[in-house]
Amino acid sequence: MIEITLLGTGSPIPDPNRAGPSTLVRAGGQLFLVDCGRGVLQRAAAVGVGASGLSALLLTHLHSDHIGDLGDLLITRWVTTFTPDPPPLPIIGPPGTAETVAATLTAFNHDISYRIAHHADLTAPPPVEVHEYTEGLAWDRDGVSIRVAPTDHRPVTPTIGFRIESGPASVVLAGDTVPCASLDELAAGAGALVHTVIRKDIVTHVPQQRIKDICDYHSSVEQAAATAARAGVGILVMTHYVPALVPGQEEQWRALAASEFSGHIELGDDLHRVEVGARP
Ligand SMILES: [Zn+2]
């Protein structure tokens, strides 16, 4: 059994009810945070998860909405891990991740030096261990494996999706992408596919060209559903709603997805939880 919690279902546009993109995946006693948008630690606190409890941080890409709270996560994990010689936080992301993590730590240089000066048991900066991947096996520990494949969010490149497996259960996290063969292959037969979605039927009518531009590198609800259908996944979990999902309109979004995918469809607000077992 793998448990998915949509910690943040928002987008770059601040929303009073939706944190930035981030998904928590609990598999085989391990806890993976996939992307870390704004407000992620507040949402994680709501389900009893702290930064120090994470097994690894997985980043699909380096767009600001997906890494907005990276600094908060790194510093908070550091100051709330009380075991001596804490292991480094594994961070798995596309090429560019090491540079982004290093620059984030540099931005917090003053904070880090204050805390090292103040606390006798903090003697070194936050320990991290960055692994950059565009494809292949990125994690294989205690019965949980994570495979990476490229996605297509051009001109944002490289971008990656993750397939997390624990026993017979599997979950794929697509991130932001248009439909592509490598995602179809990564998601093939998975128990669940977590996919970001935008309503192109609405967004194409927004007068600002900069808003319209987002249509060309994201999947619509129907495209995400068609990917789920081609890959033959059990459950489609939609997140990263653009525009924000308005309470009461869930069935509209569900119907658009159901026009392309006959499996189970999940959508909802921050903290929506989905359990994924073995495929029937
Ligand atoms: Zn993006």
Ligand SMILES: [Zn+2]
């Ligand atoms: Zn995004």
